[in-house]
Amino acid sequence: MSFLNKLFQKIPQIGQSPLISILVPCYNSRATLPATLKSIQASHYTNLDVMIVDDGHAVTVEDIVKEFNDPRFRYFYKNNEGLGLTRNFGIHNAKGEYIFFLDSDDLIFPDALGKLLAYAERHQLDCVSGVTVRRDFETGVESEWFRSLYKSPKISTFANRLSQFDDTLSTNKLYKVQMLKDLGIYFETGLYEDKLFTAKLYSKLERIGLIDTRVYVWLIYGSQTSITTTKSVSNFQGRMAAINNLWQYIPELRKAYQIAFYMNHDLLIYLREFVFYNEDEKEEIFQTAYHFIQQHKRYIYTRLVTASYNRACLDALIVGDKAKFMYTAQILSQIFQDELKIKQQV
Template identity: 25%
Template sequence: MKIYSTENNRQQKVSIIVPVYNGEKYISRCINSISNQDYDNLQIIVVDDGSTDNTLAVLQKIHDDRIQIFSISNGGVSSARNFGLSKATGDYVMFADADDWLNPNVIGALVSAEQSYGYDMILGNYSRNTEFSKITDRISFKELTKDEAYRQIINPYGFYGSVWAKVFKMDIIKSNNLLFDKNISVGEDLLFVYQYLNLIKTVGYSDAELYNYCINNHSVLHTLDEQKIDQRLDILKVYEIILKQKNIKKQSYYNRLVAIYVRELTDWYCYAVHFKRNELSSLLKTKINKYWYTFIQDNTFTVKNKFAAFLKYHFPILAYNLKG
């Protein structure tokens, strides 16, 4: 295990991209958590994605010469992040969501680890706390194999495929013209991280809680309506893109990927039957059939989780009513 102090190697610039849409209630908390880091060489890019509230007015009250505020027409988070990348001039790039915030003193430690061992990427942990967490100025890191890194981001029990709590090298992004897929509105960050991971050699990991994720406690099952189904189905597109990768079946994480995909499929099949989307439910059922045996045999999910998927697959109306 390697330990790094935030006092080392401060010369490299870090660009932090923050897309925001109607974030007047929380954007200042996010930006202040970045501005108040003990690492000075920052480019803070805030992309207002067509907000209709007072987000811009709130941002203009924050005084920090390192902040660059851009206002664009509403195009979704992928477009906003891509715009931010087009303006980024840092050696490294990080992302933050407007309703989240960084813990103190983490950027210096991340840059130090990048420079000391030449990691092409660093994965960090996160918390779901509602208050600022205390992070010391010494954070431990370890090197992951590529296989371990893939398994870390393809994870059913966390948000490790998200772009936040990670550090990317800008030259790798730029030289490969890596962008977020504007046609995918759910899971676009997992696809970006996976594609970036395909391009690199070394990955560092810290289990320290570097980032605070503001979670919505309302279940999708309780808030989903028919109009949202097609948009949320984008997550299936992401898994399908990855499943089409060359030699994917030879990868150690293949069965895990399939298991997560099938669990998602059973969820959406349950919703499609409930909303009487017959064509969609038929398509989803065909996809479930293709991978069902792998899902049952794999140990990614508990017996309880598998039984829930079984109910959604074979008794979707009952399963929906039990959950709803």
């Protein structure tokens, strides 16, 4: 095959480029939306249908969208329904063959859409996923989200997909709109709707492409480290509800690793803040975690939980030893907070 023929296979033909819809949900987004829209305008792939959906906030972003004066941008205002149902609104109103979800406080890389689309078209895939970069807004420090899943381009199937359940993000993927509708893959209401959405996707779609390209910038803002936001007890309850809802979609062989991921990641997020909770909040965390562990006890393999304090907390949850759990969580939290203070002083 000639070089030109190979090139034409990789690059969509002029006049035949599929339309990609981008859904940008907004709620109190005036400060961050301009940078998000600028990252869209910087995209090398330009055949776009951009839906900016205001989810019922009193202070709208309509004037910001108008200032961009981009004919590809469509502005919508609707009653407040939350992030999940706003994304569903995007699925139903997309003009494109494909859809991409971009939060109004994040960014995309310039070559993201072109690379995702090229792989989807070349391999006739209904979904392609790329690398997410977590970037601290203030310091610029970056880390890649589950980079080990994206070492090289490949096609994930039911037979080799167990590890992909670690990547619960919906925003680093390009989807065929009709596929989502045909398979009934929509977002639910509530916190952590990504977890359930991607679990449905992984359990229903036979072939998913993975590319070793950085496609999405997940910006971490200072307020996101506050005890009053992502690490509140109500947020923990929302996370637990999402985990319980997605359990039915997780393959049996994956469930032991899911329990370990819960101890090593999900619960750990809140244990690190344990010193800041009051007694009622600590009790709520223990009871919620205890009932979850008891419900799924047969999937527990303690050797998968390697950190000593995490392991001690798991042991306490298994036998229902509240005093040991409280004591261990308090020590774990104090050590983490002391180390955090040292890092901040450097």
